[in-house]
Amino acid sequence: MLSSLYLSWVFGTSTDVEVVWGVIILLCCGLAFTLYCVAYILIMAHKELQENVQITKQRQEGNCEQQEAEPGQCHGKEG
Numbered sequence: 001m002l003s004s005l006y007l008s009w010v011f012g013t014s015t016d017v018e019v020v021w022g023v024i025i026l027l028c029c030g031l032a033f034t035l036y037c038v039a040y041i042l043i044m045a046h047k048e049l050q051e052n053v054q055i056t057k058q059r060q061e062g063n064c065e066q067q068e069a070e071p072g073q074c075h076g077k078e079g
Helices: 002-011 021-061
Strands: none
Touching: none
16 A cells, blocks of 8 residues: 555656556667766877886886977987
């Protein structure tokens, strides 16, 4: 009795709860898109971090004469 009262209060007057597939599909699509965006941002951040690490290693090895050289400009070459 109490569970049917709770169901009727939460879901409306009917205790027959129907699955709304459209809402479930939209939620799944939204979650998939969100996961794609987060993964894309993390991949781009990782690539940028790797580029910065390589530039730092080149500077420490003495490949760049200028300590303030722009990224990709070692020995006057653009790469």
